[in-house]
Amino acid sequence: MANTVKDLGEFALIDRLLAAIHRRLDGIQPPFGSRIVVDAGDDAAAWRADNITQLATTDTMVEGVHFFRSTTSWRDLGWKAMVSNVSDIAAMGGLPIHALVTLGMPPDTSVSAIDDLYAGMIDAAQEYKFRIIGGDIVRSPVTFITVALTGATDEPPLLRSAARPNDLVAATCWLGSSAAGLRLLQHRRSVPQDIFNRLADAHHRPKACVLEGRILAKQGVRCAMDVSDGLVDDLSKLCKASGVSARIDASHLPIEPALQAAFPEDYTALALVGGEDYGLIFTAAPGLMERIVHLLPPPTAVIGSIIINSPGKVTVVDASGRDITPAHGGWDHYR
């Protein structure tokens, strides 16, 4: 029994992974009439799809930088590597179609680790209904996973640059839960098991808001972005791209009860700067926002508004309207 990548060899490993992909994903019908002409195994994959707008994104996770083996299983890592890309497609209002997966790894990596990693990627492909159509496995002294994901939409793509003054700002997911889960995994502290499990799950198995992105695009929203680096950071990027500023009402943030219970003093800070929640933030004029916010699944909530000020500036106020914006980098230690 070959236990490491080196033992098994590159070609046997590829055959093994292709078999797993076909076994679990062959029944998936890609959206918009897109159809595979040449599947994984040739120089490049080939597909056809007409009358749609195509999307492509890529995202990488490097061991010791974006993940630690001590807090993330291989299977969860595969899930997250995919979902971070699916979330980018969702943030354009699109549906994912095809993934290319590059694995860099030392030759003594165990085959069961790769099987588990792929199982997590295939979990995500099943959940979000896309295909894995190719990739590359290379020797590397450090483990990394790069996913390039294509997608498509039949609506105008949702842009970061389309926020307008007086728009309201909303978020579609619990904020801060993933960062709280990571803190609990790194520094085990005394919290009830169900709270630990819930927050660890938020960190290990974040969801991409594909359905929400589709609803936004169909309802005429033009501006959205996914929250991967933390709310304040990502909203600042959105504002910079749109040449506007934003004010967040901290008392309106969607913060789940488990997070409040586990971190009664820090939950607002975690919700403002914690990363990897992978929900969407979007903006819309008040009339449109009022109609749409009720169409979206919970915990979607209006959290602030777009104002005219220095492009990229994000101000945070509490329930009484008092400015509680941290000084530059003031909450960085929560990352």
Place this chain on the structure above:
Amino acid sequence: MANTVKDLGEFALIDRLLAAIHRRLDGIQPPFGSRIVVDAGDDAAAWRADNITQLATTDTMVEGVHFFRSTTSWRDLGWKAMVSNVSDIAAMGGLPIHALVTLGMPPDTSVSAIDDLYAGMIDAAQEYKFRIIGGDIVRSPVTFITVALTGATDEPPLLRSAARPNDLVAATCWLGSSAAGLRLLQHRRSVPQDIFNRLADAHHRPKACVLEGRILAKQGVRCAMDVSDGLVDDLSKLCKASGVSARIDASHLPIEPALQAAFPEDYTALALVGGEDYGLIFTAAPGLMERIVHLLPPPTAVIGSIIINSPGKVTVVDASGRDITPAHGGWDHYR
């Protein structure tokens, strides 16, 4: 003046690279009426293109594994990282359209190194007329470059699995020159400067056979593959995918005079197993091959034939028909 990636910061670095991309590539019209809807800078890039077959491929280069800084400049590295992907698209008979670039690098990497790397990638994008529409720059203890490239074709894609018994086999490029160039760069030996320059250039600036791939597809060829791992290795993969075997006539290999002059005893071995030449190998029935081989630019040559034998087996014969096939792995030390 910020000299390292850490000094400059991620966002300034991205702005700098986007500026270089726009400056040099904005005028490029993608093929088949494909048009950008959302350019680099949002969650994902977006484009439209109808009535074509789309292609996607990815390829990675890791420092110390696929390249060494002692023998490859940053600019040549950027060129090669792109061309290895363009070659995969060419091997499907397609034209490249959009690249996503992921750079993994230590924080103390110099900004001028990244500028040079991107300059080489943009050189390739200008040469082969495609756009760079996004990417990701991540911190990593080891430098790596992953490119995901989309392409398209208006003909049936050229497959590895379409070789048939009695087809002739041809190659579209000089074989062995890149491997010879690498040997000269690693172990400087006494060869005339013009020969050194020519072979080093073959190693540093390989060409992708995009035009050749288009001609093949237009003329009705169905089976092609690019030569990246070495002729015998890659032809064996093609034969395995097609369930056939091949015989190569070593005396018909396209071997350039500079290679023969620099390695008078080893040039045949280098042509058979040297990698990174990035030409195409293709097969066609004799009548079709006779017509097509004259349409292709030099040094295209018929080098052998497809026969019925164990799938994947590649036999090499000399000018007198004597079997000179190396024992398994017998020429591995030439890699």
